[in-house]
Amino acid sequence: MATVFLAHDIKHDRSVALKVLHPDVAAALGAERFLREIRITAHLQHPHILTLIDSGEIPRPDGTGPGLLYYVMPYVEGETLRQRLTREGKLSPADTARILQHVLDALTHAHRLGIVHRDIKPENIMVSGRHALVMDFGVAKAASAAVASDTVSRGTLTALGLAIGTPAYMAPEQATGQVDVDARADLYAVGVIAYEMLSGQPPFTGTTPQAILAAHVTQTPPPIA
Template sequence: MSEAANTPVGQMIEGRYRIVRRIAQGGMATVYEAQDERLGRTVAVKMMHTQLAQGPHRDQFLERFRREARSAARIANPHVVQVYDAGESDGRAYLVMEYVHGVNLRHEMNEQGVFSVRQTLRVVAETLDGLSSAHQVNVVHRDIKPENIMLNDRGRVQITDFGLAKATSQATLSSTGMLLGTAAYLPPETIERNEATPQGDLYAVGIMAWEMLVGHVPFISDNPVTLVFKHVHEDVPPLTTPCPGIDPAVARFVTHLTERAIDARPADATAAAAELRDVMRTLSVEAWQYRRPASADATDAADAAGFDGARTPVGARLAGA
């Protein structure tokens, strides 16, 4: 039986949340648009898959749901999706979250291919702002990637999915947790020493920025073992190589975020955000407008998508920042 059948449109969760439609489905949970009948507002309900709720690792997945609720509840920031409620219904854990009108960054990447410096730095700045609030209360996200960066209908960033988050005092990553992360964004210290730190979040932000500006991640492999090996043993190439003409200050900033040595990166998102503000103050109009030319790489992801400069509505809002 499908998850849609298990949670049909119109079902009431705990006598309060009426399911309206399915929004997305992942390996662990399905997210639904729902109506909070008590407060008369639209919310998102994230519900654990039935097979996990009934499986041998049920307690582990329940703990992830609880951890996501606790972590997000500690963070007060407009760039972090709020969690309103949590509980269990028919043996399945659920979270009730702020409903974000928009798309995730991965969708925008697939639509647009490559981004201008202005678009990229806006996303990075708002992501760092949200992470700064998390790091200030000793929470690291541990799973920063485009799929977890929502862009609302105003083009603003809202970070979601704190399911892997932990207090920094408990910041180790189990082998199971590592599998739940995404290899393309994992920092070297997580791969090598099982560490999850604020600087690890920054590494993932830096990889994401590199991907936005170039059109693909710096390390590509069909083999996840090969991919993590590259993160541990190879430096992320400077942006000046795939992006001829990019302002050197922007390239240096992204390199700072993606240094292999953890101590070579900014201490946390607050420090990184301050550094980014300093960079942004130095940029010329031409530097802000820079976009990697499609001719720079014949295998560029934008070329593969047939990108012709058109933007989706969210992309247009990013462009107008």
């Protein structure tokens, strides 16, 4: 979906993370829609949210076609929760509780402002020491808006690596194709992540995305212990 660069902010003399959307993803979302949705997240100032510093479009030198869409976040030393789970398998109850508290604090703040993440998953949670931060607010919303406007299909976005939610963490209403979801979808995803942190795997698995989505709607998670 995007390439991440470690960059240096000359004006403020600091390291930042620069994410540049792949050209095909940028074309599918549209510059105006993406920049509108991503800028909304600039209002999210919270200790457990990776704040948006800047965003924009870099025009092509020849002036033809869409430019490169980018957004900038603070650079944080650490790893994603996905990387930690891959390394450790599962986490202790104490570590799980601490990370969940940070994620829920971040989401509570966003939800009070009317902002729903729509794609909460371990890849979108940074862990830096004993501190967890939620990142990439606005990206899934831009994808949802693109589908709702009929400018691009859900299948096209999935093929480009830009999901409107991720099957293993999608609430049943997302799994059945509902685009306009609310804060409950984020909380469902947090519950799935809690299950995975304690057990070592998500509650529902399958050989295809469709099988996983169906399990969210029709099955009950097996007990952890």
